[in-house]
Amino acid sequence: MKSIISKLTLLIFIALLGSSCKVLEEQLSNSPKTLYPYVEGQQVGFVNQDLEQFIRPKFQLQSGGDWPYTFSEGLAAVYQSGKGGYINKKGHFAITPDYQRVHAFSEGLALVRTEGSYGFINKNGSFVIPPQYSDAHSFHDGQAAVKKDGRWGFIDRNGSWTVDPQFIAVGNFSDGLARVQTPDHREWGFINQDGKFEIAPQYRNAKTFSNGLAAVELEYRQWGYIDTSGKIVIPSQFLAAGSFSEGRAPAAMPANNNLAQKKYGYINKEGEFIVDPAYERAFPFHNGYARIVKSGKFGFINHHGEIAVNPIYSRAWNFHNGLALVKIGDKYGYINKKGIFVLEPNS
Numbered sequence: 001m002k003s004i005i006s007k008l009t010l011l012i013f014i015a016l017l018g019s020s021c022k023v024l025e026e027q028l029s030n031s032p033k034t035l036y037p038y039v040e041g042q043q044v045g046f047v048n049q050d051l052e053q054f055i056r057p058k059f060q061l062q063s064g065g066d067w068p069y070t071f072s073e074g075l076a077a078v079y080q081s082g083k084g085g086y087i088n089k090k091g092h093f094a095i096t097p098d099y100q101r102v103h104a105f106s107e108g109l110a111l112v113r114t115e116g117s118y119g120f121i122n123k124n125g126s127f128v129i130p131p132q133y134s135d136a137h138s139f140h141d142g143q144a145a146v147k148k149d150g151r152w153g154f155i156d157r158n159g160s161w162t163v164d165p166q167f168i169a170v171g172n173f174s175d176g177l178a179r180v181q182t183p184d185h186r187e188w189g190f191i192n193q194d195g196k197f198e199i200a201p202q203y204r205n206a207k208t209f210s211n212g213l214a215a216v217e218l219e220y221r222q223w224g225y226i227d228t229s230g231k232i233v234i235p236s237q238f239l240a241a242g243s244f245s246e247g248r249a250p251a252a253m254p255a256n257n258n259l260a261q262k263k264y265g266y267i268n269k270e271g272e273f274i275v276d277p278a279y280e281r282a283f284p285f286h287n288g289y290a291r292i293v294k295s296g297k298f299g300f301i302n303h304h305g306e307i308a309v310n311p312i313y314s315r316a317w318n319f320h321n322g323l324a325l326v327k328i329g330d331k332y333g334y335i336n337k338k339g340i341f342v343l344e345p346n347s
Contacts, residue, residue, distance in 0.1 A: 032048040032049055032054060032089070033049070034048075034049055034071075034320070034321055035047070035054060035055070035071055035076075035089060036048075036051070036320075036325070036334065037067075037068045037069045037070070037325070038057070038332065038333075038334070038343060038346065039057070039061060039331075039332040039346055039347060040057040040346050041057060041347075042061050042347065043057035043058055043059060043060070043061065044057055044059040044060070044061050044069060045057035045058065045059070045091075046069075046076075046091070047343065049321070051334065051343045054091075055087075055089075055090070055091035056091070058080070058091075059079060059080055059087075060078070060079040060080055060081070060082070062079055066079065066084075066101075066102070068317060068325055070104065071089065072104035072105045072106065073105040073106075073108070073123075074088065074089065074123075075087065075088060075094055075095070075105055075110075075123065076104075077103060077104055077105075077110070078102075079097065079102075080097045081097070083100070084097055084099045084100070084101060084102030084112070085097030085098065085099065085102065086102065086105075086110070086125075094123070094125075095121070095123075095124075095125035096125065098114070099112040099113060099114050100113045100114060100116075101113035101118075103138050105123070106138040106139045106140065107139040107157070108122065108123070108157075109121065109122060109129075109138075109139055109144075109157065110122075110138075111136055111137070111138045111139075111144070112131075113131070115131065117131035117132055117133060117134065118131055118132075118133040118134070118135060118136040119132060119133070120136075120144070120159075128157070128159070129155070129157075129158075129159035130159075132148065133146040133147055134147050134148065134150075135147040137170075137172055138172075139157065140172040140173050140174070141172075141173040141174070141176075141193070142156060142157065142193075143155065143156060143162055143163075143173055145170045145171070145172060145178070146165075147165070148165050149165065151165035151166055151183075152165055152166075152167045152168070152169065152170040152180070153165035153166060153167070154170075154173075154178070154193075154195070162193065162194075162195065163191065163194075163195035164195070166182075166183075167180040167181055167182060168181050168182070168186065169181040171207075171208040172208060173193060174208050174209045174210060175209040175210070175212060175228055176192060176193065176228070177190040177191065177192060177198055177199070177209050177228060178190065178191055178193075178208075179206045179207070179208055179209075179214070180201075181201075182201045185201070187201040187202055187204070188201060188202075188203040188204070188205060188206035188216070189201030189202060189203070189206075190206070190209070190214070190228075190230075198228070198229075198230070199228075199229075199230040200230075203216040203217055203218070204217040204221065205217040207241070207242070207243060208243065209228060210243035210244050210245060210284075211243075211244035211245065211247070211269075212227060212228060212244075213225045213226065213227060213233060213234075213244050213249075214226055215241035215242065215243070215249070217236075218232070218235070218236030220236065222236040222237055222238060222239065223237075223238040223239070223240060223241035223251070224236035224237065224238070224241070224271075225241070225244075225249075233269070233271075234267070234269075234270070234271035235271070238252055238267075239253060239254060239259070239262040240252040240262060240264070242282070242283070242284060243284050244269065244284070245284035245285045245286065246284075246285040246286075246288070246303070247268060247269065248266045248267065248268060248274065248275075248284075248285050249266065249284070250264050250265070250266055250282035250283060250284065250290070251264065251265065251267045251273075251277075252264045252265075252277060252282075253265070253273075253277045262277075263278055263279060264277055264278075264279045264280070264281060264282035264292070265277035265278060265279070265282070265305075266282065266285075266290070266305065274305065275301065275305035276305070278294070279292040279293055279294050280293045280294060280295075281293035283318075285303070286318040286319065287318065287319045287320070288302060288303060288319075289301065289302055289308060289309075289318075289319050289324075289337065291316050291317075291318065292311065293311065294311040295311065297311040297313055297314065298311055298313040298314070298315055298316035298326070299311030299312065299313065299316070299339075300316070300319075300324070300337075300339075308338075308339070309324075309335065309337070309338070309339035310339060312328070313326040313327060313328050314327050314328060314329065315327035319337065322337060323335070323336060323342065326345075327345075328345050329345075329347075330347050331345035331347040332345060332346065332347070333345035333346065
């Protein structure tokens, strides 16, 4: 009898131990859905949704386009001692920092630069497409724009040319089309993913398609918008124009009838101003809010064109999950949609 009880006790103990280990393993493997970069002592770490430190500050603060660091497809491109690599959500390097430049993962591959050339790696850190390009963009819609021998073309995920290098400048594919600039007359047109022109080169300048419309420079060096068939939907009338997002696009008109100065507002898809031109700079809407610049400072407006966050910041980034990273002086912090600091500025 004692033997049976002992065996049962042992089995229960093993079961409980296994259950505890499983729970512990799950707790250790679980990472916050969102991690936000923050700065302390000029080093970058990450906080969780509760703005509690999750990854201690140990990464290099970048002043250029690589900042702020964000996670994409489970990894974040960061820099340490002047070299770029990739960390997981526990803060450990999944890919050793060995590269001159690193970009976020997109469609399973990441664009990196090493020894002066660009190539693409997978999440194991192995080159899928060897470094051989003088410049390149990340993958979008299954293709990446790359520059070789002074000309831009497009490749697929195997590194094979889908559009031969022949253009002096290009944009990424969006809405099935990519803007390209031809070398002959330096005009812009739009090609499909087979490299055929859907909209013939004819524009002095052009922006990428977004929400079915693209800003192009038309008559009198003014901007208007075309649809994916090339039809003019909004006639040329703006000094500058940006991409549509959430049914609105930033566009600029002369300030006080002075063509040398411009003020930005927001238009609808009929080309009507729904937010009067009043800003020195304006950016596309994101999650219901848009960044604007007034008197040299960044702030935010809402869909109604009302100032939601006063323009007092030297730099600001888009809202994500209700929080926006802002810079005031040389310090970084996080604000909510009322402009209240939820993570005080630190440097």
